[in-house]
Amino acid sequence: MAEECGDDRISTLPNDILLNILDRLHVSDAAKTSILSRRWSQLSAKLPRLIINPLPEGVLSLFGRDESRANISDGDLARLNAATFKATKSVLARRDPGQDTIRLLSTMFYLIGDVPISIGHVVGEAMAVHQIEKAEFTILTVKGRDHCTLNDVVNYGKQFVPFFNECRNAFTRLTRLYLENLRFAESDFVSNIFVTCKLLKYLGLFNCDTDNWITLQIEHAQLRELSLVNCRFDKVELKWLPKLTRTTYKFWMSFEDLPLSFGQVPLLEFLHLTTIHFIYHKMVRLSTLLSEICVQDLRLAFKCEKIWVQPEPLTERLAAAFRGLRIVNLVLIPEGHDLTWTMFILEAAPCLEEFYMSVIDHLCEMEYHPVRRRQHLYSAEQKGVEWESPRSDFQHRRLTKLIIFCFGNYIVSHLRRVMKVAVNLMDVYLYDRVACRYCKHINPLNPGRLPRNKKKLNAMRNLLTQDIQSPARIHFLTPSPEMDADHAERSPESFR
Template sequence: MPLHLQKLEDEDRLSMLIDDMLLSILGRVSLRMAVRTAVLSTRWRHLPWLLPELSINVEDFLSVPCTEPLDANDMEEAMVSLTKATRGFLADQKRGSTISILHLKLYLINTFLCEVGPLVCDAIDNGLLKDLDLTVLDETDPLDCSDEDMLQRAQEIDTFFRAYPSVLHCLTKLSLKNAGFDKLDMHHVLFDCCKQLKDLSLCYCDTGTFSVFKIDAPNSKLCVLDIDKCRFERIELVCLPKLETFICTTWVSQHVPVTFGFVPSLGELELSWGKSYDRCPFKLSELLHGTTSIHYLTLDFQGENLWLQPEMEELCTAFNKLKKLSVCGVFVEFDIIWITAFLVAAPSIEKLHIQVWNHACDVGDFRGDVYRDRSTPQWEMRFNGSENRLLKVLEIDGFRALEQQFTFIRSMLERSPNLQKIILRGDDQCDDCRPLDASLLHPSKFPQKDEEEMVVERIRDGIFSPEIIFDEDWSLSI
C-alpha cells in the first residue's frame, strides 16, 4: 500500500474511536494543539469543547523567540490571545459538557482582567465551571520588586477578587508571587473567602517584612501549602485540619521558622534552605512538636551548613510514623554518617534518599562574599544496637567512590538487615558547573562500567548481598 494511503487509513482508524478515548488523547496535549487537531478533521472538530479539564496558559501564547526578560508588549499580546481563547472555550453555545477544572495562568494586566473576569464568573454562575486553578504570573525579578510594588500588586489581586467574587467561591488552587499584603487581611481573603481552596502557593509574598503569619482556619479544606522565599519571621499553623503537605523554602527567621498547632492530617513536610551562616541552628523536634502523622520528610541544606542541632531521642515521637526520609544538599566533603541519627529515631523508615551537593559554581573563588566556610557537622552517635528492619531501599544521588560514602553505605547494611536495593546515581549539576568541574576537590565522576564491579565489591564487602543499581543518566529523565 502506498505510504500516503497507509497514513489515511491509520488516521481513519484513530477517528473511529469513541469520543471518550479521543478526549483522553486530546487531554494529553496542549490546548493549542487540541484546537489545531480539531481544525484538521470534522470528526474531531467538536471535541475540544467536550474536554472536562482545560489548561489556558498565557505562556503558551508568547511569541517565539521572545525577549528576555519579557517586555510589556510581549505580555499584552499574549493576554490578547489568552482572552480570546478563554472567551471561545467558556462560551455556553459551544460547550457540550461541564468543565470539571480550569487551569488558568495569566498576567495581572487590568485591561484584560476586566474581560477574563466576567467570562470566568459567568461560567461559574451558569454551572459550566466547577473548580478553578488560578496562577497569577509575574516576570519581575523579586530583587527588583520594591515594597511599594508588592503592596500595589496585592491591592490589584484584592481588587480583582472583590470585583469577581464568584472566582473565590470555586477557587481550589491559587499561586501568587511578589505580593505584599501589609495593608490587607490576607488571612480573610485566602481562608474565609476561598472556602474551596485546597492548594496554596506563595512565592515572595508576605504581610510585611519579618511579620508573623498566623493561620487559624478550622473550616479550611486546604491540603497543600507551599511557602517559598517569603519574608515571614514565623508561620504559625494554628489550625488546618485538612493540611496534608507543607513546603517551606528559604525563610528569614533566626530560629524555628514554623510552629504547628492542630494539623492532624499533615503527612508530608519539606524544609529547604541554604544560607545558614548567620542563623542559629534549631531543634527539629521543637519544630515538629504537635505533629503526629509525618510519614515523608525532606530536608534540603542546599550545600551549606546544617541548620539543625544534633539530637536523636527527642525525635522519636515525631518520627514514629516516618516511612520515607530524603536528606538533600549535603556538601560533598561532609561526612554523612550523622544521617544515621535519623534512622535511630525512626525505626519505621522504609526508604532513605540522600543527595550529595557537589557544585563547582559555589566552591572556592566562585562562592562569593555572602557565604562563609562550611563546617563539618559534629553529631554524637548512640546506636544502642538498634536496627532498622523496615528499611528496604537506599538511594544516593551524586555518588562517587569516596571512602566516607562507602563507610556510610556499609553502616546502613549493618543496621538494616532487610535492605534489599541500593540505587546509585550521578550528579545533577547545573549549567554553570560543567565548565568548572575540574576545580572541584571531588570532580563529578560517576563510576564507569569497568569500575562498577569494584564499587559493588567495596559495598558488599564479602558479607552483604543487596541489589546495586547504577543510574548515571538519572538527571536526564526527571
C-alpha cells in the first residue's frame, strides 16, 4: 500500500491531526520525529505545547516523591538538569520567531548548579520573540521536605535569589510558578515575587518562608489560584486579588486567632484549610474568618487531630458567611468522637447541596507517645468538640448528597440524625475504610468495616432508615480506582 501511494498512511494525514498526535508525546520523543523528513522536521517545530521535564511523566512522578528523591545522587540530578536545558534550548531554537503561537511552555528542573540560570535565559529570550500564552516553571530542590534540614532550606533560598534576580525577564512573563523548600534572608522577598511576576495565574509555595516571621500581604491583579503549604508566616492577608478563585492554606504556625484574612477577593469560590491543632492555637470561628467572602466549596482538614473549628449557634454573621456554600468537605476527622458538631454547618448553610466527611485515624501519621506529644506541642485536650443544637425543629431542604468515607458503626447515630433533618436527601454514599499503604501493617483502632454479605448489608440499611421517612438511596461502596471522579477527588487519600 505504501509503495502504491508513494507514502505511508500516517504521513497522508493533515498537519493538524499529526500535530495533535505529536502533542501527546513526551517532547523528547516528538523531537525525534524531525529526522524522518523535512515535513516531520517542520511539524516538530510547530508543537503548540512544550512540556519539558527531565523524564517522561510516569517516571518523573517517582522521582518527584520525597522518599524517592532521597535516593538520587547529586550527579544524577545534575545530569537531569543538563538534559532539561538541552531539550529546552533545542526545541525553542527550532521554532521561527513570530509564527505558531506556543500555547504552553512548561519546564521542570532542579535548583542545583548553574543550569537553572541557563534555562532562565533561554526561556526569557524565547519569551521576547515568540508568542507564548502560558509559561510555567516548576523548581524542585535536591532534597524533599522530609529530608531537608534548616541549613538546607537556607542554602536553597540563597541559591534561588541570584537565579531569580538574573532571570527576571523570564519570571516577569510566567503564568504559573511552583517553589519549594526555600528560606529567604530578606523579609520582603516573597512579596517581591508577587511584584515581579505580574502575569501569574497560579503560585504554589511549599515549605517556603523568611528568617523572620512576617505578615504576608498579597496584592496581585492576575492571580487566580494560590497554594501555601507548610509556609511559616505570622499571618497571610489577601488584600487585593480581583481574579482569585481558589485558595489553599495548609499548616499555619500563627499564634493569631485567624491566620488568614480576606480583603477584596470578590471571585473566591474554593477555600481549602488544613492544620494540626497545637496547644498555642486558638479555635477558629468560621463566622469571622469567612465574613468578607462568599465561598461555594469549603474544605477543612484536621489530620486526625483535635478539631480546630469552633461550632457556633446560628447568627446573622454566620448565616452571611455560609450563604453561598454548595459543597463542604470535612477531611480526616479523628475517630471515636461525637460528630454532632458538624450539624452547625447544615443549620447555617441553607444552600448546601453536597456534604463530604472522612473519619479516620491514619496511624502512620499520628503521634501517640505522650512525651513526644508534649515536646511537639500537640493539643492535650480531647480531640472532639461538644455542641448541642438549639433548633430541635430544624429541617434542611437543599442537601441532596451525603458522602462518608471510612464509615463505621460508631457513625450510625450521626448519619440517622442527618437523614432526619435533610428532608430532600437523595443519595447517601457510605465508603468502607480507605486503604493506606503506610498504615496497612498497623492494626486500626476502630476497624469499622462494612458488612460483606447481602443479608448484613440489608440489616445495616434497615437500621439506618428505621422510623425515618427519607427518600434517600443508601449505597455501600468500596474505594477503588473506578470510584466516582468527584468522590475520588474529595477522598481522604487525595489529601495525603
